[in-house]
Amino acid sequence: MKKFGKLLAATALMGLMAGSAYAKTLVYCSEGSPEGFDVAPYTAGTTFDASSKPLYNRLVEFKRGTSQVQPGLAESWEVSEDGLEYTFNLRKGVKFHNTAFFTPTRDFNADDVLFSFNRQRLTDHAWYEYVPGISWEYFNGMSMPDLIKDIVKVDDYTVKFVLTRPEAPMIANLAMDFASIVSAEYAQQLEEAGTPELLNQEPIGTGPFQFVAYQKDAVIRYAAHPDYWQGKQPIDDLVFAITTDAAVRAQKLKAGECHVAPYPNPADVESLASDPNLKMMEQQGLNVGYLAYNTQVAPFDNTNVRKALNMAINKQAILDAVFQGAGQAAKNPIPPTMWSYNDAIQDDPYDPEKAKEMLEAEGVTDLSMEIWAMPVQRPYNPNARRMAEVIQADFAKIGVDVQIVSYEWGEYLARSKEVDREGAVLLGWTGDNGDPDNFLAVLLGCDGVGGSNRAQWCNEEFEALIQKAKTITDQEERTKLYEEAQVVFKREAPWATIAHSVVFMPMSKKVEGYVMDPLGGHWFDGVDLAE
């Protein structure tokens, strides 16, 4: 009976779609299937593109095309003197999706905020494990359970976050995907019906598009949310055609089967850009790929040895062979699009002769080392194995013998954390919230030794700078501290900074108003299709 009801609903909806014969439909050939449609349990960008971006809003949002924060479901907010209390004034009249499976009876309010966060935070919450095996990885990964002491509903449209310590990036954190606001009323309805798992399969949010249907591993369909608080979208329907193969995506773009397709093969970029029906947008990715030496193991504990090796790496060759032009040489540990990027820093020159001399001066001869190459493709490193091969050839020129090592991905991540690890590790990082702290403290802070700090590098001077920057809210002051930290980094060279990738986005010339997200997401609100 239930199935029949669903069928009826779907048929009704279909009639609706067929009725509007001139409906504007935008097709996005996405690179993979979403793991689910509730955002918070997941960590993958592909999932966020299909869930948090079209379906939900957050208290604060990143201004499109930047990593700056602007009001979202919260119209405004105040931070207390001591930096421990954040009070948000919520927007009124925000409607949730009205779909075949849910009819909201009230507007968005403080209850939804409390529900969205408390289910991730309170282990005794009814929704803490609403599907067996579900967990809140991002929330935990950002140390939110320790950071948030309490969330208080002051009144229906005022919510107060109480923290355990001052945290400058807090507002930026709340703009992240895991902080998406879901409907408490819908959750209650599902709970009463005994089908909580549907929260993850038939989602309800306040976002610009509402969920219509998902055919696993094939197609996701959305329709514009007619009562969206920022107004209805220019397009009527949004379709995600899941196409895992990059060559196939390129083919579909050319054939006009999709309007937008992410992550082209570097090899296809040229032919796509020259297609008369297509245009190509590009942007520097908010990421960095690096080679981390283990600074606690000889001879890599010697700054001059690390410097010498850095000078032997031909970054241009890597950009050509591995990124095929879709990259930019890196000199700092943070990408150039991020605020506080210190452009005054000079990169180590490529000079194998000098590098060899420096090694000899340090008494390092017949050096033999391991370079670890990741088994997976990442935005900051499209082919780690090939990159390792290029570096191997470069190091051979200065008499350093390299063995390339690789492990299964989980294993790779685990082993590379070990403090007494042999060899240098190829790895990278993609920014979450556009805050430099998200790079510098995580990747190079003393807390990260034995963990995310793969160089096992703990430098007092550097540490003091980034710790100080974390507690200050004034951005100008923070910028100065971070710029200085980058000078220390370059002097000490715990990594060879390799490259920041450039992200290409081919699309049909009919697509108007698409803005690339420096944080790597794909947004379709505000996008239109020319007739």
Next chain:
Amino acid sequence: MLKFLLNKLVLIVPTFIGITIVAFGFVRVLPGDPILALAGERGVEPERYQQLLVQFGFDRPIWEQYFTYVIGLFQGDFGTSIATKRPVLNEFMTLFPATVELATCAIIFATLVGIPAGIISAVKRGSWFDQLTMGTALAGYSMPIFWWGLLLIILFSGVLGWTPVSGRISLLYFFPQVTGFMLIDSLLSGQAGAFRSAVMHLILPTIVLGTIPLAVIARQTRSAMLEVLGEDYVRTARAKGLEQVQVVGVHALRNAMIPVITTIGLQVGVLLGGAILTETIFSWPGIGKWMLDSISRRDYPSVQGGLVLIALIVMVVNLTVDVLYGLINPRIRHQ
């Protein structure tokens, strides 16, 4: 007959237990850690890691995990996918119709082409048709199908633009999934052109997946026919002056088909294996691709459940073929 069936069924039980042990054991010894692989560069805190171990049940002794798993199996609980947090059986069943549809079309294609080709080859033994067919069949049997698929895409989608590159149906068509079989659903939807689109999407994958079964069936049909044509009663029929068509059609064919049917049944394993490659090339949302993805994601419960379900399907089909064979050919039963 009942005894024959019972005998076969009794054999299935230990094999099935063995399969669960193998699937469970394999997955336990897979290197790498699903929790760490899922967390990526960001990593997990040690305490959190412990919590997750407990949550997934990985902290308990192996044998206990195994028994919990088997008890779950009998209640239809194949575990929860680590990646999607949805029940494995659920995931499997949503994707399975796509694979069944593809495999069915492939086997129909292989049978419809393979059997006539084999018969004609046998009747016109030694003719140019026979040599050409058998040469082609051997080439088909030797075909690396993943390459064959790429080649067909280059030709039919790239150069000629006749067939779509991937997927099951054009995005223009949208209708509820009643059966999960796109051919049927598209007809039920009543939308003009939907069925045609579904057919166009099926053509290349069907050919690719059907190539090896086609070659096997053609060869098998030919040799079975040759054998039967050489037997006394056929010779007698011929001597009696019966028409060639009648001899071949009525007498020889019926007897020659027995081994051919078995051969067709035995192609199920080949099809499910081939589905991994075919579905990968054509982005076909079926279980072959899903298994491959699950293996590379280290999604333990999915790999485990998929192995058990696929083996179960192969076993049931083989059993059915055995029983059918026993029905057609009573000699087997009494052995």
Next chain:
Amino acid sequence: MTDPTLKNIDQDVVREEARKARWSVLNEFWHYFSANKGAVLGLCIFGFMILMAVLAPLIAPHDPNLQNRDAFLVPPVWQDGGSWAYMLGTDAVGRDILSRLMHGARFSLFIGVVVVTISLIGGILIGLIAGYFRGWVDTLIMRVMDIILAFPSLLLALVLVAILGPGLVNAMIAIAVVLQPHFARLTRAAVMSESNREYVTSAKVAGAGHMRLMFKTILPNCVAPLIVQATLSFSTAILDAAALGFLGMGAQPPTPEWGTMLAEAREFVLRAWWVVTFPGIAILVTVLAINLVGDGLRDALDPKLKRS
């Protein structure tokens, strides 16, 4: 003490007889085998492949792993932009495809030989034991074989490789494990039908031990079907290894294994047909040649088909 010279003569005669008999068997075999034109053609191609594999380092025009940064994706010589330096063109990083194919032949033949050897020896041992001892040993072994055969072979090989770690050696082990039950079943069936024959019974009566009975008396009489199966497995091994390589679980780049080459070439499907086409042709031709030989062998060795 008998006359030593007499004994020698005796032995010589016996040896001569045996030699003649062997000759005639071989002669007869070649007679039937060469009647099959396809089989002879297959044998020639296969011989050519072996030659190419052996001589690859000498005749390949380039180092298979040498990346020429000035010659990315050069088309084959007969196309515009092609050059004689790279007869079949170059791949995405400027490696000569012809040289890679030649070196790839070594990997494919090596895979075939190793896999068949492992699975043949393993399968024969297991099958002999099961067929000879019968009883619970047989039941247990055959159930295990059933379990292996219940999984689609490529899927099982994939999971095994995932366990062992991707790579050429592990791929070969996985494929050998998957192919081995066929040999075991074949050997067992042959052993069971042979062990009731008179010559076995008489050997038993004469007091031959288990080992002698299994290996010296019974095994040589099951050789024919095993040879045919071995040829089939040889081609299956090459195909499966290429499939694993294609799925990224077999030989790892930059190894010039044909399947791995195809995997690397996949992104150029619509742009550079030659990087996709040639490795596939190499696989197809090699496997086809082996299967042709296999067909010929079966015709020559299987007395039942011989008559018809």
